[in-house]
Amino acid sequence: MLQRFSIGARLALAFALIVLLLLAAVGVGIRGLSQVKTTAVETLEVDTAIALNASRVQRLALQLRRYEKDAFINLRDAEKVAEYHDKWRGAREHLAGTLEAGIDLAPTPELGELYRKAEEALDKYAAGFDDTYRRLLSGDFATTIAANRAFSAHKAAVYDLKDTANAIGERAEAQMVDAETSIVDRHRSALTGLLVFAGLALAMAVALSLSITRSIVRPLSQALAVTERVAKGDLSETIEVEGRDETARLLGALRQMTDSLGSLVASIRQTGAAVHRSAEEIARGGQDLAARTEQQASALQQSAASMEEITSSVSQNAQSTREADGLAESATTQARDSRDSVTRSVSLIQAVVADAGRMDTIIATIDTIAFQTNILALNASVEAARAGEKGRGFAVVATEVRALASRSADAASEIRQLLEGTRRQLGECARQVEQSGVSMTETTHSIERLGEEVMRIGAATREQSDGLAQIGTAVAELDSTTQQNAGLVQATNASAATLETQAAELAERVARFRVAAQHEAHGEQKASTPTHADTPPTNAHHTRRATPA
Known part of the structure; x- marks a missing residue:
């Protein structure tokens, strides 16, 4: 019946019932604790207060008697008598208030009646003591004995007060005992209820756990037996599935698994032989491919050596071309510098020729000045001759000036001749x-054209060098790829041998499995379908070799 529900639902139901029982047990415990608490509170608030009140009544009654005796003993000392009377009055008022409080606290009429009797006895005792005290103040008593004898008429009230106080104390003590008994009863009742509900919860938990465990463990044991048979290679037994819970689904999955494994084992048996035959063909094709790959690798090694020699020669040509390019560039730079120097020289010569023209102008000015100076000297000589003796000194000066003007004219003529010669030479x-x-x-243009040609030759040489380097790299990569292909071919041969061995081992291991007849038929049908193992191995090897290249 439980197998109709899932394991989660069963566990949830069990846990819910256990939780409900625990909650009920907790409720019973809480109720019992509440009752115990109520009884304890009542004990503390009522019975304890009554006990305290009763003890206070007894204590105050004793104080009244003591103050009474002290007043009688000290009857000759008026101050002490008055002092003890005041204390007695205070104790009496305190006792009266305590009795009133006791009446209010009394939980039963009998206890209230005791308090009222105590009040009546106190009133009678107080009236008798007041009468005796007035007589004592009047001097009616000479000794303490006389005072006690006079107060003996009121001793009945004193004894009534004492007896009533004792009765109140006894009654309060009885109330405390009853309260303790009530607390113990309430505690026992709460504990009994809690234990009963706990026992019921434990019994139901045990019953549910056994039932649920049995409903889970039994199918799991069946599933374990199935898996053990499968582990031993027995796939022929049919698994019966009952119920709809997780264990039923597990058994259903195991049944599907055994069916699938049976079909798979049967198919593996049929395809194992095909794999073995394909492995033999792959091994033969791999040996042929290995031989062709070795021949190709040898040819590529020779091509790589030739390409290395050509690349070295082209690299040397490229280096020479780069050096020639550098020399041509240097010669071009020097030719440009020489052309610039010649251009500057021409400019300087033209400037000198221009300055020579200006010097002609200056020399012509000097000739004009010399000519005018000579005329002035002649005029001065004429004037000096006219002056006679007085103009003789001026005539001498005029002669010297005329001589200087003549030499200046000669010098200017010589300079003009020299400048003419220099001008002709500068023009040439x-x-x-x-x-x-x-x-x-x-020359500069020719050198530049030569440099451009050398640069083009260098660029072409570098392009050739780069191309040859790329060809060398491609050949080296092709050689490396061929070597790798050779290694792969060897690995393929080893893998084929290993595959052949493993196919034999697989067939031997699969033979240990026992499958049903329908699985055998299914495996034969599946094995008849063409697979990759039926593909010729030689084409596969050719494809593998062409891909890296």
């Missing part, structure tokens, strides 16, 4: 320098 020099500048410009 300027023409020669201009021709040199034109030649330098043509």
Whole structure:
């Protein structure tokens, strides 16, 4: 019946029932504790208060008697008598208040009646003591004995007060005993209820746990037996499934698993032989491919060596071309510098020629000044001759000036001749320098064109070197790939041998399984379907070799 429900539902139901029982037990315990608490509170608030009140009544009654005796003993000392009377009055008032409080606290009419009797006895005792005290103040008593004898008429009230106080104390003590008994009874009742509900909860928990455990363990034991048979290779037994819980689903899954494993084992038996045959074909094709791969690797090694020699020669040509390019660039730079120097020389010569023209102007100015100075000297000589003896000194000066003017004119003429010669030479020099500048410009252009050609040759050489390097790298990679292919072919041969061995082992191991007849038929049908094992091995090896290249 329980197998109709899931394990989670069963466990939830069991836990819910246990929780309900525990809650009921907790409720019973709480109720009992509440009752015990109520009884204890009543004991503390009523019975304890009554006990305290009764003890206070007894104590105050004794104080009244003591103050009474002290007043009688000290009857000759008026001050002490008055003092003890005041104390007696205070104790009496305190006792009267305590009795009133006791009446209010009394839980039973009998105890209240005792308090009222105590009040009546106190009133009678107080009236007798007041009468005796007035007589004592009047001097009616000479001795303490006389006072006691006079007060003996009121001793009945004193004894009534004492007896009533004792009765109140006894009654309060009885109330405390009853309260203790009530607390013990309430505690026993609460404990009994709690134990009963706890026992019921434990009994139901045990019953539910046994039932649920049996409903879970039995199918699990069946599933364990199935898995043990499967582990031993027995897939022929049919698994019966009952119920709809998790264990039933587990058994159903195990049944599906055994069916699937049976079909799989049967299929593996049929395909094992095909795998063994394919492994033999792969091994033969791998041996042929290994031989061809070794031949290809040898040819690639020779090609790689030749490419290395060609690459080295092209690299040397590229290095020489780079050096020639550098020399051509240096020569171009020097030619440009020489052309610039010639251009600056031509400019300087032209500036000198221009300055020579200005010097002609200056020399012409000097000739004009010399000519005018000579005329002035002649005029001065004429004037000095006219002056006679007085103008002789001025004539001498005029002669010297005329001589200086003549020498200046001669010097200016010589300078003009020299400048004419220099101008001709500078013009010739300027023409020669201009021709040199034109030649330098043509030379510079030729060197630049030569540098450009060398640069193009260097670029082409570098491109050839790069191309050859790439070809060498490709050949090296092709060689490495071929070597790897050779290694892969060897690994394939080893794998084929291993596959052949493993196929034999697989067939031997699968033979240990026992499967049903329908699984055998299914495996034969599945094995008849073409698989990758039926593909010729040689094509697979060719594909593997072509992919890395």
